[in-house]
Amino acid sequence: MKFKTERLTIRPYQSEDMHDVFHIYNDEDTCRYLLHDKWTYEDMQDKFNEKLKNNKLTKDTPLSLAVVNDNKVIGDLSVWYTGMKDTVEIGYSFTGEISGKGYATEAVSGLVRKLFNEWDVHRIQANLDARNKASQKLCERIGMRKEAHFIQDFWNKGEWTDSIIYGMLLSDLH
Template sequence: MNFNTERLTIRPFESNDSLDVFKIYNNDDTCKYLLHDKWVHEDLEGEFNKKLTNCSLSKDSMLSLAVENGNRVIGDLSVWYTDMKDTVEIGYSFSNEVSGKGLATEAISSLVYKLFDEFSVHRIQANLDARNIASQKLCERIGMRKEAHFIQDFWKKKMNGQTVLYMECCLQI
């Protein structure tokens, strides 16, 4: 899946993207809301290779996409099918350097449109750390609806975490 928005190119990862992606995940602020710790140099090759192999979306495989702006990868989008019929989950991380510029909103809203239009999914969900207010606002900006707030539903980084679930449905006309 390759596509462009007004300011972005969204495409599968390429081997020369590794240092840009490392800059995203080697950041405590970015990773505090993720299930994994920040990347260190020893993790780079193994973690990045997973993104390279996630190049198509199917019931058996996840899709990882680079978000490129000005010949630099500034974001990472992930999509995978859930156990619910015709439902995918999305995940995303962006460089703190582009915060507040609308690029994440642009990328994710375009991805949502593509998933409904080209993959004929019925529902798209995003499970977020409840403390991540910026991500909740992003979901709301692109039209997703908060459907649940789970308390003490998983252990993350030695903490009992809370998640919020956002959904968007394709309306059948």
């Protein structure tokens, strides 16, 4: 899957993207609400190889996509099937340097449109750490609806955290 938005190219990863992606995931603030710790120099190659390998969405394998602006990877998009018929979950991370410029909204909005229009997906969902207000706002900006708030349902990084589930159907696109 490769596509363009007004300012971005969204495509599978290439080997030369490793250091840009490391820059995203080597940041404590970016990884604060994610399931994994920040990347280190020691595990960078292994973690990046997973992203390179995930270059095609199938029922069994997730898809990892680079969000590119001016030949620099500024974000990471992930899509995987949930096990429910025609339902995918999305995840995303962006470098803090682009915050407030609309790139994340543009990239994720482009992704959901592509999934609905070309992949014949019935439902898209996102499962967030409830403390991640920026991610909640992004989901709402692209037309997702908050469907559930679970209290202390997830043990992550040594603490119980709340989860929020956002979802959308094709009819929710605006």
